[in-house]
Every structure is written in structure tokens, then in C-alpha cells.
Amino acid sequence: MVTGPDFFGYTRLLRDIENLRESAGLDNMALVLLRLKGVDEVNKTLGYTAGDEVLSAVAGRIAGVAREQDCLTRLGGDLFALLIRNPLHEGHAILGAKKAVQVITEPVAIGANRARLRASAGIAFLAPGAATTAEEFLRQGELAVKEAAAGNDDYLVYRPALDTVQQTPQALWAEVDDALHQGEFEIHYQPKLELRTGRLIGAEALARWRHPVKGLLSPAQFMPVIEETDSVRTLLWYVLNTGLRQASAWQTHCPGFKIAVNASPLSLADTDLVALLADATKIWHFPADQLILEITETALMRSPKASTGRLHQLRELGVHVSIDDFGTGYSSLAYLKVLPADELKIDKSFVLPITHSATDRRLVESIIQLGHAVGLEVVAEGIEDEATAQTLVAMQCDIGQGYHLGRPLDAAAFEARWLSGDGSSAIAATA
Ligand code: C2E
Numbered sequence: 001m002v003t004g005p006d007f008f009g010y011t012r013l014l015r016d017i018e019n020l021r022e023s024a025g026l027d028n029m030a031l032v033l034l035r036l037k038g039v040d041e042v043n044k045t046l047g048y049t050a051g052d053e054v055l056s057a058v059a060g061r062i063a064g065v066a067r068e069q070d071c072l073t074r075l076g077g078d079l080f081a082l083l084i085r086n087p088l089h090e091g092h093a094i095l096g097a098k099k100a101v102q103v104i105t106e107p108v109a110i111g112a113n114r115a116r117l118r119a120s121a122g123i124a125f126l127a128p129g130a131a132t133t134a135e136e137f138l139r140q141g142e143l144a145v146k147e148a149a150a151g152n153d154d155y156l157v158y159r160p161a162l163d164t165v166q167q168t169p170q171a172l173w174a175e176v177d178d179a180l181h182q183g184e185f186e187i188h189y190q191p192k193l194e195l196r197t198g199r200l201i202g203a204e205a206l207a208r209w210r211h212p213v214k215g216l217l218s219p220a221q222f223m224p225v226i227e228e229t230d231s232v233r234t235l236l237w238y239v240l241n242t243g244l245r246q247a248s249a250w251q252t253h254c255p256g257f258k259i260a261v262n263a264s265p266l267s268l269a270d271t272d273l274v275a276l277l278a279d280a281t282k283i284w285h286f287p288a289d290q291l292i293l294e295i296t297e298t299a300l301m302r303s304p305k306a307s308t309g310r311l312h313q314l315r316e317l318g319v320h321v322s323i324d325d326f327g328t329g330y331s332s333l334a335y336l337k338v339l340p341a342d343e344l345k346i347d348k349s350f351v352l353p354i355t356h357s358a359t360d361r362r363l364v365e366s367i368i369q370l371g372h373a374v375g376l377e378v379v380a381e382g383i384e385d386e387a388t389a390q391t392l393v394a395m396q397c398d399i400g401q402g403y404h405l406g407r408p409l410d411a412a413a414f415e416a417r418w419l420s421g422d423g424s425s426a427i428a429a430t431a
């Protein structure tokens with residue numbers, strides 16, 4: 001039995017499921033959702049009438065796979081639902097899904113042309129006796145087909161683990177934003193040392209999310225979802241205020257202590273950025289020239305002209321600018337020469353291999369010379385062993401950062417490790 005296509009495919013399917021359960025007392029069902037791919041291409045290349053012809057041919061073929069008692073519904077432009085009553089076992093539905101995918105992908109003749117669609121299937125089971133609602137049954141099928149289509153799989157059976165990986169970016173963003181407002185974020189500080197002497201000169205403030213269930217999360221787990229949203233401003237404000245408050249307190253232990261804060265590409269484009277930094281330094285009576293704003297080379301290169309203008313404004317305020325992850329973007333020498341920056345931070349992917357790769361060693365040495373040639377202080381990040389630290393000292397790299405010198409620590413641990421006592425702990429981890 002084929003129903004639809006109509007505007008109410010979902011309503012009809014949910015009603016069919018409920019009817020089967022309530023009227024017929026049937027609670028052993030499988031739902032096979034079939035996501036067709038390539039319909040748009042047919043519409044664009046052969047026209048909408050041809051697109052409809054292909055869909056109708058394919059619907060007929062899927063119906064041919066179904067048994068008389070199964071229901072086929074078209075849910076949307078390229079989504080079909082096959083409701084299988086009383087499947088004998090799991091393999092029965094899987095076989096149905098595989099057959100359906102196979103018949104969908106066989107070519108359809110349209111006049112002198114041949115169109116070929118692709119498809120993925122998602123399968124959900126309504127176990128006998130389970131209290132699962134029709135809506136939940138359908139949701140499980142949708143989750144399975146979404147995952148199957150994303151992975152270009154022929155079929156995928158719903159399993160509860162899909163619920164956790166399938167948190168939508170929107171839901172995840174809302175969760176991060178709430179967490180920011182509820183104080184679940186904290187900052188870890190990683191020391192920056194003068195390489196030649198091993199003297200502590202400051203720290204980079206790195207955001208962490210102490211998730212109530214998942215534990216401590218690093219930026220890779222939350223930055224991608226908030227990077228292009230207004231939440232980056234909330235995060236920057238939080239990191240700035242917390243970092244400056246902390247760094248102000250640490251001035252007594254380490255006069256001139258510099259704090260580096262990361263700015264996202266969106267923050268760089270934010271017209272309020274300079275005012276935000278000015279406010280924060282004022283609130284904490286923090287010398288602007290001890291605040292470093294780290295901006296990735298890639299972010300700066302998104303719009304070189306606008307970035308240069310913004311950096312000039314920051315410089316007027318007295319804030320220092322660091323070009324982070326240098327080497328991963330594509331800045332030209334001419335651009336580097338005019339960029340109003342103070343520091344160049346070599347990306348760790350270049351630093352990590354210098355003790356065993358002559359090419360990387362030469363590359364890092366050239367970057368250091370290049371940075372010095374245009375008047376920048378050069379920082380190497382990702383120093384994981386003493387040999388790397390010594391190689392960089394020999395190359396006259398100014399500042400170092402890395403697990404070998406000091407891992408990111410929360411404020412209390414950082415203070416205990418680097419700033420307690422008479423300051424002697426600030427001396428050379430490289431020595
Ligand atoms: P980044 O600014 O380049 O920061 C350095 C990253 O390298 C940190 O990762 C740090 O923990 C890691 N690292 C330090 N030493 C070593 C080492 O010796 N070996 C290796 N393999 N890694 C090392 P983390 O904290 O996970 O931060 C990753 C990135 O997330 C940062 O890269 C930065 O771009 C971004 N980020 C961190 N906090 C913030 C923030 O508050 N705002 C924004 N916009 N971005 C942030």
C-alpha cells in the first residue's frame with residue numbers, strides 16, 4: 001500500500017503506527033526510512049517534470065519491495081518511510097532496506113536520458129511490549145537515516161549511542177552559552193618563559209569548560225560550535241576579566257607579568273573589541289602593554305586590510321598583538337612587514353619535529369630570522385622536550401611555551417608552581 005505524497009506524510013505515518021498499535025494490537029514493527037540523494041541534480045539538469053517521473057518510478061520500485069501488509073509513505077521531497085508489520089526478525093527489515101536501496105539506485109530512463117539516484121536507509125524497531133511512542137519510534141528512524149546518509153552508508157540500525165553523538169550544533173551551542181552564564185568555565189594558565197634565561201614572563205589564558213557530566217573539556221570540544229556566534233564575545237569578556245584580575249594579583253610576585261588572551265576571528269571583526277579591552281584594563285588597573293591579544297594568522301588573513309586597521313587601534317590603546325599559529329596561514333612577506341604586531345608565535349606543528357627533521361629545523365630557523373627582521377619577538381609553542389628547548393635557544397628564539405616548560409594549570413596550581421615563595425620557582429625549567 002502506497003500513500004502520499006502529500007503535505008501530511010508525517011501525520012499519516014504517525015497515525016498509521018498508532019492505529020496498528022491500538023486497533024490491531026500490533027507492537028512488533030520496523031520502520032525503514034529511505035533518504036534519496038540526487039533528486040535536485042535531476043531537477044536541475046533534466047527539469048522538474050523529469051524529477052517527478054524519476055521519483056514516481058522509484059516509489060513504484062520501493063512498493064514492489066514491500067509486502068502487501070507494509071505501508072509506504074512519502075514524507076518529503078526525498079524521504080520515504082516503509083513501515084514493516086511483524087518483521088520476522090531484525091534481518092528481515094535489514095533485507096528490506098538493502099533491497100529498497102538497491103532498486104532506488106538502478107537507473108531510470110527519462111526519454112533519451114538516464115537518471116540515477118543514490119540512497120541511504122535508517123532502520124528503527126518497535127520492540128514488542130516497549131512503551132516507545134510513535135513519535136520516538138519515528139525520531140529513532142530519522143536519527144539512523146541522518147547518520148547513514150552522512151556516512152554514505154546503505155543502511156544503519158538505530159542504537160541509543162546515536163543520541164549522544166547527534167546533539168545538533170544548535171543544541172550544543174545553547175548548552176555552551178548557558179554554561180558560560182552559569183560559571184561552568186574556568187581558565188588554565190600556561191607559562192611563557194624567556195628561553196635564554198628560563199625566566200617566567202607571563203602566561204597564556206586558555207579556556208576550559210568544567211562540564212557537570214562530561215568533566216573538563218578543552219577548546220577543541222566547544223570552540224567550533226561558538227566560534228561564529230555572539231557567545232565568543234561572552235567568552236572573551238569572561239577570559240579577559242578573569243585573566244586580568246588574576247594577572248593583577250600576580251604582579252606582586254612577578255612584576256611585569258604579561259597575560260595573553262586568545263581572540264576569535266569574529267572578535268577581531270567586532271567593532272566593540274577595542275572598547276571591550278579598554279574597559280577590562282581600566283576595571284583591573286592593568287597596564288595595557290602587559291596584555292597580549294593572540295590572533296591566529298588565519299584570522300588575520302581573512303580580511304588583511306580590516307585586520308590591519310583593527311590592530312592599529314589596539315596598538316593605540318597600548319595592547320600588544322601576537323600572531324598565533326604562525327605558519328598555518330598564508331601571509332605574504334609584504335603583509336607581515338606592515339602588520340602592526342609585536343609577537344610572532346610559531347605554530348607547534350613546526351616546532352614539534354625540529355629535533356628529528358632537518359627541513360622543519362631550517363623552516364623554524366627561517367621563521368625566527370624573518371620575525372626578527374620585521375621587528376617581532378618570536379615565541380615557539382609546543383616545546384615538549386629539553387632537546388627542542390636547547391635547539392630553539394641556539395636559534396635565538398626569544399620565548400618558549402610547551403608541556404616541557406609547563407603545562408596549563410588552574411590558577412591555584414599555577415600560583416603554587418610558578419609564583420609562590422621568593423620567586424625562585426619562576427627560574428628555568430630549561431636549566
Ligand atoms: P593556542 O592559542 O595555539 O594555544 C596553545 C595550545 O597548545 C593549547 O591548547 C595548549 O594547551 C597546547 N599546548 C601547549 N603546549 C603544548 C605542547 O608542548 N605540545 C602540544 N601538543 N600542545 C601544547 P588548548 O588549551 O587545547 O587550546 C587550543 C586552542 O583553542 C588555542 O590554541 C586557542 O586557539 C583556542 N583557545 C583557547 N582558549 C581560548 C579562548 O579563551 N578564546 C578563544 N577564542 N580561543 C581559545
Ligand code: MG
Pocket residue numbers: 204262294324
Ligand atoms: Mg594562543
Ligand code: MG
Pocket residue numbers: 324325345347348381
Ligand atoms: Mg597557537
